[in-house]
Structures are given as structure tokens and as C-alpha cells.
Amino acid sequence: xxxxxxxxxxxxxxxxxxxxxxxxxxxxxxxxxxxxxxxxxxxxxxxxxxxxxxxxxxxxxxxxxxxxxxxxxxxxxxxxxxxxxxxxxxxxxxxxxxxxxxxxxxxxxxxxxxxxxxxxxxxxxxxxxxxxxxxxxxxxxxxxxxxxxxxxxxxxxxxxxxxxxxxxxxxxxxxxxxxxxxxxxxxxxxxxxxxxxxxxxxxxxxxxxxxxxxxxxxxxxxxxxxxxxxxxxxxxxxxxxxxxxxxxxxxxxxxxxxxxxxxxxxxxxxxxxxxxxxxxxxxxxxxxxxxxxxxxxxxxxxxxxxxxxxxxxxxxxxxxxxxxxxxxxxxxxxxxxxxxxxxxxxxxxxxxxxxxxxxxxxxxxxxxxxxxxxxxxxxxxxxxxxxxxxxxxxxxxxxxxxxxxxxxxxxxxxxxxxxxxxxxxxxxxxxxxxxxxxxxxxxxxxxxxxxxxxxxxxxxxxxxxxxxxxxxxxxxxxxxxxxxxxxxxxxxxxxxxxxxxxxxxxxxxxxxxxxxxxxxxxxxxxxxxxxxxxxxxxxxxxxxxxxxxxxxxxxxxxxxxxxxxxxxxxxxxxxxxxxxxxxxxxxxxxxxxxxxxxxxxxxxxxxxxxxxxxxxxx
Amino acid sequence: xxxxxxxxxxxxxxxxxxxxxxxxxxxxxxxxxxxxxxxxxxxxxxxxxxxxxxxxxxxxxxxxxxxxxxxxxxxxxxxxxxxxxxxxxxxxxxxxxxxxxxxxxxxxxxxxxxxxxxxxxxxxxxxxxxxxxxxxxxxxxxxxxxxxxxxxxxxxxxxxxxxxxxxxxxxxxxxxxxxxxxxxxxxxxxxxxxxxxxxxxxxxxxxxxxxxxxxxxxxxxxxxxxxxxxxxxxxxxxxxxxxxxxxxxxxxxxxxxxxxxxxxxxxxxxxxxxxxxxxxxxxxxxxxxxxxxxxxxxxxxxxxx
Numbered sequence: 001x002x003x004x005x006x007x008x009x010x011x012x013x014x015x016x017x018x019x020x021x022x023x024x025x026x027x028x029x030x031x032x033x034x035x036x037x038x039x040x041x042x043x044x045x046x047x048x049x050x051x052x053x054x055x056x057x058x059x060x061x062x063x064x065x066x067x068x069x070x071x072x073x074x075x076x077x078x079x080x081x082x083x084x085x086x087x088x089x090x091x092x093x094x095x096x097x098x099x100x101x102x103x104x105x106x107x108x109x110x111x112x113x114x115x116x117x118x119x120x121x122x123x124x125x126x127x128x129x130x131x132x133x134x135x136x137x138x139x140x141x142x143x144x145x146x147x148x149x150x151x152x153x154x155x156x157x158x159x160x161x162x163x164x165x166x167x168x169x170x171x172x173x174x175x176x177x178x179x180x181x182x183x184x185x186x187x188x189x190x191x192x193x194x195x196x197x198x199x200x201x202x203x204x205x206x207x208x209x210x211x212x213x214x215x216x217x218x219x220x221x222x223x224x225x226x227x228x229x230x231x232x233x234x235x236x237x238x239x240x241x242x243x244x245x246x247x248x249x250x251x252x253x254x255x256x257x258x259x260x261x262x263x264x265x266x267x268x269x270x271x272x273x274x275x276x277x278x279x280x281x282x283x284x285x286x287x288x289x290x291x292x293x294x295x296x297x298x299x300x301x302x303x304x305x306x307x308x309x310x311x312x313x314x315x316x317x318x319x320x321x322x323x324x325x326x327x328x329x330x331x332x333x334x335x336x337x338x339x340x341x342x343x344x345x346x347x348x349x350x351x352x353x354x355x356x357x358x359x360x361x362x363x364x365x366x367x368x369x370x371x372x373x374x375x376x377x378x379x380x381x382x383x384x385x386x387x388x389x390x391x392x393x394x395x396x397x398x399x400x401x402x403x404x405x406x407x408x409x410x411x412x413x414x415x416x417x418x419x420x421x422x423x424x425x426x427x428x429x430x431x432x433x434x435x436x437x438x439x440x441x442x443x444x445x446x447x448x449x450x451x452x453x454x455x456x457x458x459x460x461x462x463x464x465x466x467x468x469x470x471x472x473x474x475x476x477x478x479x480x481x482x483x484x485x486x487x488x489x490x491x492x493x494x495x496x497x498x499x500x501x502x503x504x505x506x507x508x509x510x511x512x513x514x515x516x517x518x519x520x521x522x523x524x525x526x527x528x529x530x531x532x533x534x535x536x537x538x539x540x541x542x543x544x545x546x547x548x549x550x551x552x553x554x555x556x557x558x559x560x561x562x563x564x565x566x567x568x569x570x571x572x573x574x575x576x577x578x579x580x581x582x583x584x585x586x587x588x589x590x591x592x593x594x595x596x597x598x599x600x601x602x603x604x605x606x607x608x609x610x611x612x613x614x615x616x617x618x
Numbered sequence: 619x620x621x622x623x624x625x626x627x628x629x630x631x632x633x634x635x636x637x638x639x640x641x642x643x644x645x646x647x648x649x650x651x652x653x654x655x656x657x658x659x660x661x662x663x664x665x666x667x668x669x670x671x672x673x674x675x676x677x678x679x680x681x682x683x684x685x686x687x688x689x690x691x692x693x694x695x696x697x698x699x700x701x702x703x704x705x706x707x708x709x710x711x712x713x714x715x716x717x718x719x720x721x722x723x724x725x726x727x728x729x730x731x732x733x734x735x736x737x738x739x740x741x742x743x744x745x746x747x748x749x750x751x752x753x754x755x756x757x758x759x760x761x762x763x764x765x766x767x768x769x770x771x772x773x774x775x776x777x778x779x780x781x782x783x784x785x786x787x788x789x790x791x792x793x794x795x796x797x798x799x800x801x802x803x804x805x806x807x808x809x810x811x812x813x814x815x816x817x818x819x820x821x822x823x824x825x826x827x828x829x830x831x832x833x834x835x836x837x838x839x840x841x842x843x844x845x846x847x848x849x850x851x852x853x854x855x856x857x858x859x860x861x862x863x864x865x866x867x868x869x870x871x872x873x874x875x876x877x878x879x880x881x882x883x884x885x886x887x888x889x890x891x892x893x894x895x896x897x898x899x900x901x902x903x904x905x906x907x908x909x910x911x912x913x914x915x916x917x918x919x920x921x922x923x
Contacts, residue, residue, distance in 0.1 A: 064719065067776060195852075199823070229852045233822050233844050262828065464700050468750060482790060482861055495754070495859075500698050500788045503754035504859045539858035541756060 013037050014057070019044070020104060021097060024055055036102070040109060043094075052109040053094060060101040068101075075103045081153070082107075089141035089172050110174070111167045115160035119222055125245045128252055130169075131222045132282050137171045138163065138215055139275035146208040146271060154206050158214035159196040160221055195229035196221075199262055209264040212274055216259025216267075223248050223256070236260045251281040302587045305603065305615040306342030310335060314607025317357035317397075317556075317596040319365070321379060325615075326365050327607055328354025334367055334375070335613075336382055339605070342615060346382035350375055356397040357437070357596075359405070361419050366405055368394025374407060374415070376422065386422035390415060392433060396447070397476070401440035402459070406447075408434020414447050416461060426461030437476035437516070439484070441498065448473025448486055454494075456501055465501030469494065475526075475556070476516040480538055487513035487526050493536060495524075505541035509534060516556035516596075518564070520578060525564055527553025533566050533574070535581055545581030549574060551592070560599035560618055565606075567593025573606050573616070587616055669695065670706040670786060672919045675898030679874055680910030686713040686720035687872050687915040688728045696742040696787075705743065706786035707735055708917045710799045712872040714846070715777030723770045723779040723848050730766035731783055731794075734758070755785060756857050759794040763847065763855045770848030778846035781855070782814055782870050786919065789864060795856045796847050799915075801870045803863035804888060810869075810881040813860055817845035840877070867894075868919040871901070874912035878905045894918055 014026045014037070024041040031038035036057035043051040058075055060068050079096040082105075095106035115134070119126065138158070145153040157175065164172040198213035200206075217228055220236055224244040228236070237260070241253045255277045261267045268274040312331035319326045324345060325337045330353040336345040352370030359366045365379045370393040376385040392410025399406045404425060405417050410433040416425045432451035439446040444464055445457045452469040454477070470490035477486040483504055484496045493507040510530030517526040524538045529552040535544040555567035564578040569592040575584040590610035597606035602618045670693045678685045690709045695702040709731060713724030738758050741748045753761070763781065770777065780797025791813075793801055798816040805811070815821065819842040823829045829837060847853060862868060867888065875884070879901075887904045891897035898918050905914045 071775070199819075199828075229850075230854060232825075234826060262826075462700075465698060483859070497788055497790050499790075500703050502703075502787055502790075503751075504790060504792065505756035506754045539860070540856070 014039060020055065021099075024053060024104075024106060026055070027052075030054065041106075043106075054091070054107045054109045056105040056107060058103045058105075060103070072098060072103060075105070079105050085145075085148075085153075087141055087144045089137060089170070090144075091172055091174055107174075110164040110172045112165045112172075114174075115163040115165055115171075115218070115222065118165055119160055119225055122225075125225060125247060126222055128223065128248050129282070131219055132252065132278055133169075134163070134165070134171050134222070135215070135219050135278045136275055136282075138173070138218070139271045139278065141171070141173050142208075142211050142215065142271035143275070146211070152208055154208055155211050155214075156197075156201070156206050158211055158218055160218055163218065195227070195231075195233070197233075198264070199234055200264055207264065208270065209267055212259050212267050212271060213261075213264075215271070215274070216256050220256050220260065223252070234262060237262075249281060249284070251284050255281055302585055302616060304587070305617065307615070308335070308337050308342045308344070308613045310611050310613070312353075312611060313591075313594075313609040314611065314613060315353070315355045315594045315609065316607065318598055318605050318607060318613065319358040319360060320598060320600045320605065321360045321365070324379065325605055325613065326358045326360075326367075326379070327613055328356055328358065328367055328369070329607075329611075330355070332369070332371075334358065334365070334377065334382075336379070337613065339600075339603075339615070342613070348375070348377050348382045348384070352393065355395050355595075356407075359398045359400045361400045361405075364419075366398045366400065366419075368396065368398060368407055368409070370395065372409070372411075374398060374405070374417065388415070388417050388422050388424070396434045397437040399438045399440055399445075406438040406440060406445050408436060408438065408447055408449070410434075412449070414438060414445065414455070414457060416445070416459075428455070428457050428461045428463070430455060432472075435472075435474040435514075436486070439477040439479065441479055444498065446477045446479075446484055446498070448475065448477065448488070450474065452488060452490065454484075454486065454496070454501070456498070467494075467496055467501040467503070471512070472514075474514040478517045478519050478524075480519045480524075483538060485517040485519065485524050485526075485538070487515055487517060487528070489514065491528070493517065493524065493526050493534070495538065495541070507534070507536050507541045507543070511552075514554050515566075518557045518559050520559040523578070525557045525559070525566075525578065527555060527557060527566055527568075529553070531568065531570070533557060533564070533576065533581070535564075535578070547574070547576055547581045547583070554594050556596040558597055558599055560604075563618065565597045565599060565604055565618070567595065567597060567606055567608075569594065571608070571610075573597060573604070573614075575604075575618070587614070589614065668702070668704065668923055670704045670919055670921055671894060672706065672708060672917060673893075673895040673898040674918075675902040675914070675916045677874075677902045677906060677910065677914045679913050680906055682913055684721065685913050686724055687711065687874065687913040688713070688721065688724040689870075689915045689917060690728050690732050691917050691919075692732065692736070693919075694743050696739065697745065703788045704786060704921065705739070706919060707732060707783070708786070708868070708870055708919055709781065709783040710870045710872055710915050710917060711779045711781045711847075712797065712799050712874075712913070712915070713777060713779040714843075715774070719774045719777045720779065722774045723777040726770055726773060727766045727779045727781050727847050730769050731762040731781065734762040734765055735785060755787060755790075755792040756859065759783065759785060759792055759857050760855070763794050763796070763853070763857075767847050767853045774848065778843070778848040780843070780872070781847050784868060784870060784919075786862060786868070789862045789921070790859050791862050791868060792859045793857065796845050796853065797843050798841075799870065799872045800876050801868065803860075804867040804869050804885065805863060806866050806889075808882075808885055810885055815856065817856075818843055841873075862921055864921050866920075867897075869916065870919075871916040872913060874910075874914035875901060875905050875916050878908045878911065878914075888918065894920055 027040045030040050036059040039055045041055045082093040091108040162175045196214045196217040241248050310329040316328045325339045333347040335347045350369035350371045354369050356368040374388040390409035396408035414428040430449045432449040436448035448454045450472040454467040456464040469488040472489040475487040484498045489512040491509045495504045509528040513528040515527035517524050524536045527533045531549045533547045549568035550570035552569040557566040564576045572586040574586045589608035592609045595607050604616045604618045607613045672691045688711045692707045694705045696705045711724035711727045713720030780799040782799040783794045785792045795814040798818045801813040803811045820837045820840050824834045887900035888897045901916045
């Protein structure tokens with residue numbers, strides 16, 4: 001080790017097999033902190049037994065000699081303080097020494113995991129009784145520290161990563177890294193670590209009640225799995241435990257709320273009082289009896305207003321126009337259905353499956369078919385007005401804007417056709433089939449292709465910009481402000497600058513997606529093949545919520561009033577509160593829902609691959 | 619709309635014969651306010667802004683003996699498919715830690731962030747053959763902040779710095795922000811809208827309703843930060859994208875400016891100036907005239923055609 005500590009690699013970790021002061025044989029790195037690593041080592045003074053120790057390393061990188069010295073002093077203070085303590089929840093200290101720019105502390109090795117890892121590895125919430133029992137032990141050790149003579153010891157850094165759970169399930173408090181919690185500069189600027197610390201700690205006051213707060217924060221994190229470092233400081237009151245984890249008892253929530261009071265005087269007066277409160281919770285809840293709450297959700301209680309049966313699967317999205325519902329079907333027909341009662345009005349046969357969402361203009365209905373044509377029929381009679389031939393199947397839905405209809409085809413062209421004459425105005429050649437429905441905004445037409453390209457094309461059919469995703473973009477773009485949103489089979493939800501095609505942000509989905517994003521307020525919503533419906537903040541790509549369905553989502557979500565509606569391949573139509581992602585109701589059809597619902601005047605319409613169209617109260 | 623059709627049928631001859639000029643038959647009436655704003659906004663939409671201009675101002679202040687602020691202003695264009703796109707990178711960092719090298723932290727933060735971003739855009743900025751940048755703008759920002767955070771933690775332990783970085787591409791501004799330096803959208807009608815939210819104790823307590831606006835103004839711990847680059851294990855910077863204030867200015871400054879003179883005075887200092895350069899100097903002078911208790915840094919950016 002001595003030979004390897006040259007200037008060229010000053011921060012290098014110790015290699016396993018190297019030996020410190022001829023005594024500690026390094027085995028493995030068990031942790032990495034801001035100042036160095038923690039190793040598991042074997043103490044060679046016990047040749048006949050394997051005695052493991054934890055070696056905490058601190059590398060002194062500070063260029064200023066004064067700071068270097070302060071850092072060594074802090075380290076020795078931690079060592080000396082630990083040496084005076086004797087408690088089953090505090091690791092014993094065996095040794096400390098400094099070698100060149102590295103200082104080492106040799107501690108009892110704790111077999112186990114730290115609580116943060118336990119929380120992160122858990123499959124769901126940790127059981128309340130388990131957290132209560134750890135809480136009681138932590139109160140015990142805090143009482144011991146706070147009762148230290150001559151001066152009470154304030155731990156100051158209570159958080160899950162400093163709590164080890166050993167192989168007996170008991171807690172050990174580690175890392176008395178007291179000095180680094182606060183730094184003050186000449187102008188009195190202070191910087192604190194956020195998350196678990198109480199408000200008064202930011203003012204430089206750290207009392208024993210600060211530890212009570214941090215313990216409350218630690219228990220809150222353990223029960224909710226919400227890391228407070230990822231939330232605004234002191235915002236626990238905004239997310240009470242039971243709102244996130246309904247299995248937790250009212251009593252336990254009350255204990256945590258008390259510990260987390262903003263005003264220190266309103267918390268438990270000391271750790272012992274908090275322990276008593278936790279013991280009371282344990283008695284009340286019997287520690288064993290779990291409270292299970294049923295989902296407050298209507299399932300199966302939803303009856304459709306009407307349903308209409310076609311001869312094959314419905315894979316597309318309906319259109320509602322002047323009291324009629326128009327929907328394409330894989331039986332090659334476009335159906336016109338009375339939206340009020342679900343009665344048949346007419347059908348128009350094409351020579352291929354119809355998976356596109358129809359559009360309307362001037363009394364005509366426009367839709368593409370796998371017979372390679374864009375069909376235009378009279379909305380009342382279902383008689384053909386004109387037909388436009390492409391050289392590939394038409395699975396991209398038509399978009400009508402400024403007197404023209406824009407759509408893509410498997411012939412790899414984006415077509416612009418005059419709505420009245422049915423004559424091509426231009427074709428824009430891409431490099432792959434187009435399933436995506438063009439979006440037309442601010443004199444640009446946007447479309448994705450099966451090669452993953454996204455094009456911004458102007459009204460003359462000239463390329464303005466091109467963006468390349470890693471895999472197909474079958475979804476249709478949506479926009480808000482200057483940002484264009486779409487999903488890709490490369491499992492990403494993208495936001496591009498509409499003017500120049502630069503990626504503003506990307507949001508990673510669990511799996512591929514063909515679901516077209518919906519937008520509302522500052523949110524973007526999309527489904528993915530992992531079965532989740534995602535809600536993402538459109539300014540910074542932060543996930544707001546996600547909702548799990550039981551199978552892939554190819555349907556595109558729609559927002560209506562306070563709700564989001566989306567179909568799933570699990571056969572259900574879901575209605576969620578769009579701001580929170582909470583389930584309002586779901587409606588089961590007899591087969592996968594691939595197309596998207598539409599909502600009009602408080603009625604949702606959706607087609608299913610069970611061959612039926614349903615109308616439901618929103 | 620007519621314009622639009624003409625564009626659409628650009629190649630074909632217009633079907634309708636040209637109409638005689640009918641100006642004589644039209645009675646004129648003043649346009650309503652609504653019509654005027656519609657026309658003005660319409661023109662803005664069609665008018666492609668081409669270039670960014672920036673000016674900076676900096677002063678140690680009247681009461682400090684050294685400067686812990688750092689700033690960077692870099693303006694260029696990059697080539698797009700159809701036209702060149704304005705590109706700008708503007709950063710203010712306010713270091714803290716006193717003897718523990720506040721200026722080291724702010725210098726390093728700017729160097730690392732700007733280095734990482736310009737490396738990503740290198741071939742675009744210098745007209746070399748380009749490969750598409752795989753990362754989104756927000757990912758580039760996030761990575762840059764992360765690198766700088768790790769570097770400061772390692773090389774200047776104990777110190778920290780605020781960072782407010784704006785990456786302008788076209789008419790979008792992607793912001794990365796930690797601490798209490800600020801970015802503002804300054805509009806010609808006198809609005810100064812803060813784009814960033816301070817990561818300070820006083821702001822947090824105000825948001826939670828524990829302090830009123832008046833109490834906040836006199837709160838003794840106004841300079842306590844709850845997030846700073848180089849501090850804490852997990853650093854979460856605010857990263858988001860907003861439209862560039864095309865009719866006004868983007869302003870980035872340290873608390874040596876915004877904490878010393880109010881928004882009205884800042885606005886006056888900007889708009890009274892004959893040039894953008896003068897505007898930055900006015901801001902610095904105004905803060906110094908008000909006592910100059912802290913280091914002052916300011917960047918003003920404008921999009922011009």
C-alpha cells in the first residue's frame with residue numbers, strides 16, 4: 001500500500017489483499033462516502049480466528065494546510081468520542097491512526113445492512129411492527145447519548161444510512177461524522193444537509209430535540225419509502241404517513257407527526273418520551289394484527305350506457321361528430337353509430353382493416369384503411385365523396401388543418417392532400433413506414449416514422465428539422481408551449497424544441513411505448529408496454545406518479561375534466577384522478593383495449609378487441 | 619390565411635385572377651387593442667430571431683476584500699437543418715465557505731459545467747462534422763452539475779457554491795439551478811419574473827407559511843442555504859426549460875444584486891441605459907450605491923434579429 005500511494009492516484013481505493021499497519025488485511029469495500037471508503041478487513045492479530053473489523057478511511061484532499069489539520073482533528077475527535085461510549089447499539093472502536101494523507105478508524109464490523117439499503121431492497125413497505133421495534137431501540141440509544149456526562153452528545157446525523165441492521169435485526173448507530181454537518185464561512189453563510197434535519201438545525205442550534213426530529217424523519221422514510229432528501233425540506237406535514245402507506249396505524253402516524261413538529265417545544269420532550277409513545281402504539285395495535293384497508297374503488301359497478309357489436313376487433317379510436325360516433329373496425333368497415341343510444345346508422349366497406357381515427361371536415365369523414373386508401377365519405381349517408389390512393393397501407397390517422405389533410409402511409413410518404421379536391425399537394429418522403437398521426441401547429445407538420453425519425457416539415461413540404469430516436473416512433477406527437485412530446489419503442493418519452501428539433505429532456509419508461517402523450521396543466525401523460533401509465537412534469541421530466549395496470553398499454557390517455565382515461569391490454573378502461581394517479585374506477589371489457597377512448601359531454605366511448613364499442617358515464 | 623395558402627401553393631399559379639385594388643371602397647377604422655396585439659404577436663411568431671447578445675457586470679462590492687463570485691457568458695450560433703440557431707451559455711456562481719475557498723468552489727463549478735457543455739456541443743460550435751448529441755439538453759445540464767458537485771466535494775471540501783446556469787438554444791432556455799443566485803425574465807412592461815426558486819431557508823420557511831413576507835425581509839438567517847453545489851451527499855439541482863423572454867431580457871445575478879436593490883430599481887437601471895453593456899454597469903453601480911455589502915455579479919442577455 002505504501003508504495004502505491006504516490007501522487008498519480010491519490011484517491012485510489014485500497015486493493016483487497018493490501019495490509020494496513022501490518023495488521024488489517026483489506027478484504028472488500030463496503031461503503032463509499034464523500035471523504036473516502038469504508039472497508040471490511042481482517043484483524044491479523046488474531047491468526048486463529050477470523051476477526052472482521054470495519055476500517056473507515058478518510059482521505060485528506062484539502063490543498064490548504066489549515067483545512068487539512070482541521071479535518072484530522074475532526075477525525076480524531078470522532079474517534080475519541082466513540083472510545084468513551086459503551087452501548088449495544090453503538091459500534092466499539094478498536095484503533096485509529098493516520099498515514100500520510102489518509103486517516104483510518106478501526107471499528108466493530110457489523111454484519112448486516114444499513115436501513116437505507118433495507119428500505120430500498122424491500123419489496124413494498126416495511127412492516128409497521130418492525131419499524132416500531134427499530135424505533136424503540138433508536139430511542140434507547142439516543143437516550144443514552146443525550147444522557148452522556150459531562151455534556152449530552154447530540155448525534156446530529158440520524159438518517160437511515162447511518163442505522164445498521166445487524167443479523168439479529170437489531171440496530172447499530174454508525175458514523176459519528178459530527179463535524180461535517182455544519183460549515184460556516186466568514187459571512188455567516190451556513191450550509192446544511194437537507195432531508196432529515198429539523199428547521200432549527202439550519203440556524204445552528206442543534207439540541208437533543210433535533211435528534212428526535214431526525215428520528216421521526218427516519219421512521220417516516222422507513223414507512224413511506226419516500227426519501228426526504230428528494231422532497232422539499234420540512235415538508236413532512238404535506239405527506240402524512242398514512243396517505244402514502246395506508247397500512248400504518250393512526251397511532252403510529254401520530255407519533256411520527258409529533259416527532260416532526262416544526263417547533264421543538266411541540267415534539268416529545270426527550271427520546272424516552274418518544275419511546276413510551278412507541279411502546280403504546282405497539283400495545284394498541286397488538287403489533288401483530290395488521291390493518292388492511294380495501295381499495296375505495298368501484299369495480300364492476302360500472303354499467304355501460306350502451307354497447308355496439310361489430311364483426312371483428314376494434315383497434316382504432318372513435319370520432320364523435322354531431323351526435324354520431326364514427327369508428328373503424330378490423331372487419332374493413334367504418335361504422336356510424338348513434339352516440340345517444342348506440343344504434344347502427346350506416347357502415348362503409350373498405351378493402352382492408354381500419355385502424356385509424358377518423359377526422360371530419362365540412363360534413364365529410366376522413367379515414368385511412370389498410371387497403372392503401374384515404375377514404376372520404378359523407379357523414380350522414382356514408383356515401384363515398386372521394387378516395388386517395390397511396391402505395392402502402394394507411395395506419396396513420398388523418399389530421400386536417402388549413403384546408404388540407406395530412407397523413408402518413410406504409411409507402412413511407414407523408415401526404416398533404418387538398419380536403420375539397422382530393423388532389424395531392426405534396427408528398428414528403430421519409431425513410432420508413434409512418435404509423436404516427438401528424439401534428440400540425442404553427443405552420444409545421446410533425447410526424448414520427450418506424451425508423452425512429454421525427455420530422456418537422458413546413459407547409460410547402462420542405463424539411464425544417466429531423467430528430468432520430470433509437471427505435472420506432474409510432475406514437476403521435478402532442479405539444480404544449482414550444483415543446484413537442486412523443487414516445488418511442490426505445491422506451492423513452494421525449495420532449496423536443498418544436499422549432500429546431502433539439503431534445504429538451506428524455507424520460508425513461510419501463511418498456512417500449514406506442515402510446516401518444518396527453519397534456520394537461522404542467523403534466524405529460526403516456527402509457528407503456530410495462531403496463532404503467534406515467535405522469536411527468538413537462539418542465540423538468542420529473543415523475544409525478546405512475547399507475548400500474550395488468551398488461552401493456554398501447555392506448556393513448558385522454559384528459560377530461562379532473563380525470564384521465566386510458567385503456568389497457570388487460571381489457572380494462574381505467575379512470576384515474578389525473579393530478580394524483582389515484583384510481584377512480586375501471587371498466588372491464590372482454591378483451592384487450594388497444595385503441596384510445598374519447599370523452600364528450602361526460603360520456604366516454606371506447607372500442608375493444610372484444611368487437612364492441614362501449615359508451616360509459618365519465 | 620391567404621398568405622398561408624400562397625405558401626402552400628407556392629409552385630402553382632394562383633387560380634384567381636388578381637383583383638383590382640379596392641382601397642377606394644374601404645372605409646378605414648382604427649384597429650381595436652385586441653386586433654393590434656393579435657397583429658403584433660403574429661409578427662413576432664413569424665419573425666425568426668437570429669442572434670443573442672450579452673453583457674456582464676461584476677464588482678467585489680464595498681465591504682468585502684475579495685471576490686467569491688464567478689461568472690461566464692458565452693455566445694455563439696450553431697447550424698441547424700434549415701438555419702443557424704442561437705446558442706448561449708450563461709452562468710453565475712456565488713461561492714461560500716470563507717477561508718475554505720468560496721472562490722475555488724465557484725471557479726471550479728463554472729469551469730466544470732462550461733467545460734462539459736462545450737465539449738458536448740464542440741463540433742456544432744466550431745462547424746465540424748457533427749454527430750447527433752445523444753443526451754437531451756436537460757441531461758447535459760444534469761451531468762455537468764453532477765460532475766462539478768463531485769469535483770468541489772473532492773477538491774475543496776467544506777466549501778460550496780450556488781450555480782444558476784442558462785443554456786440558450788433557439789428560443790428555449792434550459793436552466794440548472796442550486797442555491798440563491800437568480801435568473802429573471804425581464805419584460806418591457808416592467809415585469810421582472812424570477813425563473814428560479816431560491817434554495818434558502820428563508821424562502822422555504824416563507825413557502826411553508828412560517829414566515830410572512832415582512833418577517834422574511836428581516837429574517838436574521840437570510841443567507842442560510844438549504845442546497846449548494848459541493849454540499850451534501852445527494853445534490854438535486856432544479857433543471858427545467860422555459861421560453862426565452864424574446865421581447866425583453868434574460869438576467870442572471872447573485873444575491874449581491876437582487877438582495878440589495880429591489881426589482882423596480884433593477885428594472886429602471888436596465889431600461890434607462892442606452893446600451894446593453896451600460897445596463898449591466900448601471901446594475902452594479904446601483905448595488906454599490908446601496909452599500910455594496912456583497913460581491914455583485916450580473917449577466918444580461920437579449921435576442922436580436
